[in-house]
Amino acid sequence: MPIPVETFFLAPDAGGTLQQQIRAMIADGILAGRLRAGDKLPSSRRLADHLGVSRITVTLAYTDLVAGDYLWARGRSGHYVSETAPTRPDVRRLPNAPESAVDWSARIVGDFSGHGIVGRPEDWRSYPYPFIYGQADPALFDHQNWRQCALRALGRRDFDALTEDYYERDDPMLIEYVLRSLLPRRGIAAAPTEVLLTLGAQNALWLATQVLLGPGRQAVTENPCYTGLRSILGQTASNVLAVDVDEEGLPPDAVPAGADVVFVTPSHQSPTNATMPVQRRLALLDRAGRDDFVIVEDDYEFEMSFLRPAAPSLKSLDAEGRVIYVGSFSKSLFPGVRLGYIVAPEAFVREARALRGAVFRHPPGHVQRTVAYFLALGHYDAHLNRLHQAYRRRRVVMNEAIRAAGLTVAGRGDFGGSSFWMAAPEGVDSEDLAQQLKTRGVLIEPGRKFFAPGRDTRNTYRIAYSSIAPGKIPEGIARIAEAIGERADAAR
Known part of the structure; x- marks a missing residue:
């Protein structure tokens, strides 16, 4: 260049x-x-x-x-x-460089790195059977139209959106399409002052916890739950209680007394894929009204309801303004877009907006405007339609392969999604299983880190079909079954 x-x-x-x-x-x-x-x-x-x-x-x-x-x-x-120009030796650490004189263990005020998340190898795409959750498949993405939208957002007409510091505001074009196109799909009506753009759902959940929780407050999560949420809650100094989910998600009656904020994933429970029925959603809202707590609804993967129409969001059923709704483009577009949104009462959005502004101002203007064009020109709906068709085919192949291999599904998503929550026989440690499978070209996600400390199950694991070609699924599942059989025999 x-x-x-x-x-x-x-x-x-x-x-x-x-x-x-x-x-x-x-x-x-x-x-x-x-x-x-x-x-x-x-x-x-x-x-x-x-x-x-x-x-x-x-x-x-x-x-x-x-x-x-x-x-x-x-x-x-x-x-x-020159391609063969001299290079400078790596001197980031000289052999006799002195150690830091600072006792960082005493200086650092929190254990931010101690909360485990479900990771993946950096070279996961090089594995022939990557049952990795949440990653985009380049074969399914609309590269051409996304590129055109990005180029349009770079044009002179959008120069302000590209270069301007919005301070605490958001791109009005994207907000308009979120209000007009996305939220109505979930039955949600909102004003512009009730919507805040975030750097994905993770950032939205962090903002919610920072605004709502602190010492003396009580948070309730599902068990198992999204690992990123547990990491966030560990930074709040609040009391965190985990409630075991069943085949219909979080049981409202199991919410402990004194809860201040309840975090739920009703559309596709993370990671079991359970979908909360409408009657249970109404019961949870009724309980929130009686006990005066707030609900944070992480509505991830509602776009992936391709088997049946998505159930109404909690936010759409909320008559008292108790639900803070979190949405994201990470699963419907790709994780690297880092764009999500919060829909909540104006009083909450005002404080969350100020906190966001103090940390990073706003998501990049070019990303906002590109997504706005992708929505406005109809590419987003066409993209979702392609995903639905592809995921439906992959789910059928995965289901048949699981049945043929005799594997056990621990949680079944009746509305769709992009993964299966599985259970190996008792005595089979899924973390050891995952390490063994890596040597055979297969990647799975062990389940232990999804659970609250001391309440984990060692035999659960997740396998996703969003990042693996349909033709490779049967062989990958067969290798999983073979490895489980070997470990089960050894455990006897």
């Missing part, structure tokens, strides 16, 4: 001749990694004009750099950083 001429400047206190200074400036940029192989240097005339030196001075410096293999000249095209 061309290197802007503004990248270069001569330090007033630099020693040596002008030619030597220019040579050192460029060589240092290459050694430091700021100028990379293949990058094109400004022409000698343009750099000379920019630095206020003679053109011959720059030409001689370039010639010297070519001799040192820092640059190479290509005919009339100009000078480029």
